[in-house]
Amino acid sequence: MSMVMPKMNYLAEPKGLWSWIVTYDHKRIGLLYLAAITLFFAIAGFLAILIRTELLYPGQDIMDANTYNQVFTLHGAIMIFLFIIPSIPAALGNFVLPLMIGAKDVAFPKLNLASWYIYVFGSIFAIYSILASAVDTGWTFYTPYSTTTGTAVISMTLGAFILGFSSIFTGINFIVTVHKMRAPGMTWYKLPLMIWALYATALIQVMATPVLAITLLLLVLERWLGVGIFDPALGGDPVLYQHFFWFYSHPAVYIMILPALGIISELIATFSHKKIFGYKFIAYSSLAIAFTSFLVWAHHMFTSGQSELAAMIFSFITFFVGVPTGIKIFNWLLTMYKAQIDLRTPMVYALSFIFLFTIGGLTGIFLGALSVDIHLHDTYFIVAHFHYVMMGGTVIAFLGGLHFWWPKMFGKLYNETAGRIGAAIIFVGFNMTFLPQFVLGSQGMPRRYWTYVDAYQPLHAFSSYGSFILGLGFILVFVYLMHSLIWGRQAPKNIWGSLTMEWETTSPPHPHNFEEDKVLQHGPYDYDKVLIDRDEALTDYGYDTTTGEPGEHRESVAKE
Amino acid sequence: MENEGTVWLPPANSTIAEDVDGLFYWILDTSIIIFAIVILLMAVFTWRYRRRGKDTLTPAKDHNNFLEALWTIIPTGLIMVAFFWGFSGYMKMRVMPLEGTEIKVTGQKWFWSYQYEEGANLTNDFAVPVNKPVTLTMSSADVIHSFYVPNFRIKMDVLPNRYTKVWFEPTHEGVFDVFCTEYCGQAHSEMVGKVHVLSEENYAAWIDSVSRFGEDLPPAELGEILYVKKACVTCHSLDGSIVQGPSFLGAWERDIQLTDGTTAIMDENYLRESIINPRAKIHVGYQPVMPTYQGQLKDYELDGLIAFIKQVKQQTGQ
Ligand SMILES: [Cu+2]
16 A cells, blocks of 8 residues: 555645735645745854854954854844744644644634734844844844944834734734634643643733834834933933843743743653643643743843842742743653653654753753852853753754654655754754853853953864754755655655644645544543554555664665 | 862852852752753653554553652752852842942943042053952943953943942952953953952052052153053054054044044144044044043043154154
């Protein structure tokens, strides 16, 4: 029995470029997002390599200080606003959310398409305003430094706000869809944890983004009416800007990480083939994190001259973000106990995530502790910490999710061996790049430095070499994924034997997701009751059913 | 007292550093233990429960309130230790000593200046006595900077329109790096100074000499020293190359094109105005980034600089 591509699928129907440009199909919109964020990730990643190359030695290596400052600004702004924030919710989330709850689409398909266009417009606007006025402020745009670069703060905040609007659209869509369009029988506690995470994320998006609008309004008032708000020359308070900035951007950090936690829950359950441990604890910990995320912004400002009382309160609350995060990690570990662990590429990413994200989380404790933070603030320790969380966390989870849903999205299987090697190279390269940066930082190396005192050189060089390996890893992943689109084998409905609903439709899915109306048959993690017979499908692909390893599969791919 | 740096931390050279390091290592050790537990469990389970054949049903055990309580309560307890320890250390940093040396610090693109009560006025490098508390009252002349001495474990933002304070008591003699840690533009990474910690006698002699420094030197010689000490060197070269500002080579008595369309001649008055009030006249082709030296140079020091700039012309004119 050999599988063929289902005739009626969303990739093939309807036809023509125009049908993609005006599509209301959440799956296609997800792919549009996927294409856009991949492009931005490649650009910002390339900038990162430039940064690391410049830092190989003190003094000028490949660019002068001004260029360097613009490059790291562009790297940060693109990665944060154009890549990470939309990566999981807008690209993967758009694709899987309706499928996972058995819906035909999101609640407001037109709004969904609008969000993509707003995102593209906002991205172009933001990049243009950075390039046009050669912005070199870092992605945080702190006043008053940023006000010396002409009107760039206003246009950058406007850019972030436009992008934020696209997040709000996606957020509203997800909230309403989850409330109104779940398949019959799918109660809240039968929702996959990915949905809980996306739901919590959507709440933050809708509530936090308006703060950007307020900031924007204040900036405009100051600039055009001369009301002193942030600019010390007008009697304003530059630190106030930092409060506004972080009041949005700290919750935004959780917009970036919460959906990643959702993906990991799915991967751990599916590839452990076991009922997830502590379902309710994981679900509620997402909401707890979303809630606390609004109350910790000033922990970015412990050295800004804020009052000691404020510092104490913010330090105290900050520590409590750690608890729900720890709860999730231990629940995942316990899920793996007495399980049946299948170490496929997505699972390799999930384990890699636990390793890296635990480091990211634990190093956060150093920064929450006031006296230690004074020493570490604005050093490479911070740089390492947030890369462990954002990249070791979100990007690794994103890749795990991408490899998990790839067969569903495109109906194609990628080369499993290449997948694992790619995951391993990225893991090694990542640690080589960022582990030394913790030491650099605790030794006192400040961030955003174009040059540095000689003592830091060996660790900087090591970190740079690591980043080159990391870059190669990403290129490899890109190459074999593209390869699979053309030469990959046809994927069955449920290659992983997963119990969530998106695996009950064809790969790739029907334009309306499911051919029939869905009714919930079993919970998303009922691996104690339900067994999907996927062995036949697997044998057909040359998988050895006793070891779960890919067998002649690769050769037969080569023959084709 | 321990004064060697470790892999993790630079040498601890102030009274508060030990407490900070203690907490740092406590968190590090605790984290390593927690991390080891997580990774060990993960590795053991991945190996022990690996998939060995066809899919089968797996046990339904999916919650355990005792375990959930355990891994909620233990971490909460641990972070409370970190919180209180960190807060108490922070309060020690924030309560200013009542006595000791007081220095006024100004951060400016892209150098630090230090104004002593004794009258001395220094740029980038400054000195303090060992084992005596020092209080810095800081403000910025332009954007936000941040004053950081890794070996002292202190850091404080330096803001325009507002004073912030930081204090330390050095415990060892030596020379330590001062970094700016709040991004402030092009030469942010070169906004690096040194703090010299001197013994009590050396400090007394030093402060005496810098307070009256240069009065007895020939003006041009004093100017040459100030050219480096006052950071003119970061922006003005002596060999004709253009850094941020025009080179001093052959500058004397040259015609200068100004952005307002007029011309000026580089004479004593133009020089003086350029240094005291640099925004008044801007040389065509340059950004108005030169900081003002108003209040930072005494009259005889200005004379010295002027004499020196004159001489850059003479030397090369030969
Ligand atoms: Cu600075």
